Amino acid sequence: MAHLSTLDFLTRLAVGVGCGALVGIERQWRARMAGLRTNALVAAGATLFVLYSEAVSDPGSVTRVASYVVSGIGFLGGGVILRDGASVRGLNTAATLWCSAALGVLAASGNLKFALLGTVAVLLVHLVLRPAGRLIDRVPQDDPDIEGVRATIHLHCDRKAEPQVRVLLLQALGASNLTPTGLRARREDDHTTRLRATIATTGDPARALEQVISRLSLEPGIRDLHWHLVEEPQDAGDEEE
Structure with missing residues (x-):
């Protein structure tokens, strides 16, 4: 050295x-x-x-x-x-x-x-x-790719389970810091109910929505459960309750 x-x-x-x-x-x-x-x-x-x-x-x-x-x-x-x-x-x-x-x-x-x-x-x-x-x-982000986008959760459950499912859905959204702007219900002839919750967002809610789906997916009485992002106005044909 x-x-x-x-x-x-x-x-x-x-x-x-x-x-x-x-x-x-x-x-x-x-x-x-x-x-x-x-x-x-x-x-x-x-x-x-x-x-x-x-x-x-x-x-x-x-x-x-x-x-x-x-x-x-x-x-x-x-x-x-x-x-x-x-x-x-x-x-x-x-x-x-x-x-x-x-x-x-x-x-x-x-x-x-x-x-x-x-x-x-x-x-x-x-x-x-x-x-x-x-x-x-x-800080709320204004992303041009998702500006004005709303998230929608679609849920199909037995009618007798509807009250409990509503409560669990709102609790799961609150736990994930998501605030619903609308909740629509349509009762089918086969004694089932279709629920649709709309969430306004200024960011990408994918992870939070997946947590909500995970909390509800194992609940008895739920037949179908999914979510997606929408940009078009919501269809007003459903009966709001």
Whole structure:
């Protein structure tokens, strides 16, 4: 190690692992998939690879090895991204691992101050921007693709079960923060009732409506249950009760 002393090696490695561990502590505290050890190991690995390139005294090897680290972390991050129904989980975890590797690269290249500043930036993103993101989610969105769209739930049940089904439907909508703007009922000749609930929305209600359907689907007396989005005015031919 002509250009890298043992003290420099240990100092840079310690800073790299420490920066990854600080990020990992926040992740572990929030019970995420990649916690303290994972982020620390990612940072340690990135630091060691770049330190190796420093040790071999090749001027162009540091940049080259750093680019390989970025590619390798991409594969590792892809392994923590999971599809959960209509949503995707693990994107923040993958991005955090990517940042931990970057902190290790900074530390290994001797930019210890920048590595610490980068660690503070990553922690601020998780601690400060998280509540900011939740506030933004609560603001009504005007999406041109779904503007003026209403959701409709269609339900076909036995007539004797109609009162209980009405109550359960309204309770399920309330639990999912959905407010019905209309509820129509049509009684059929075969002693069944068709209910149609209309929900006005300013966003995409798919996930909330699926939760409502899941709550009601196992209820005895329900023969059919589905929902869809409509843009045309509701048909006024049904009897409203």
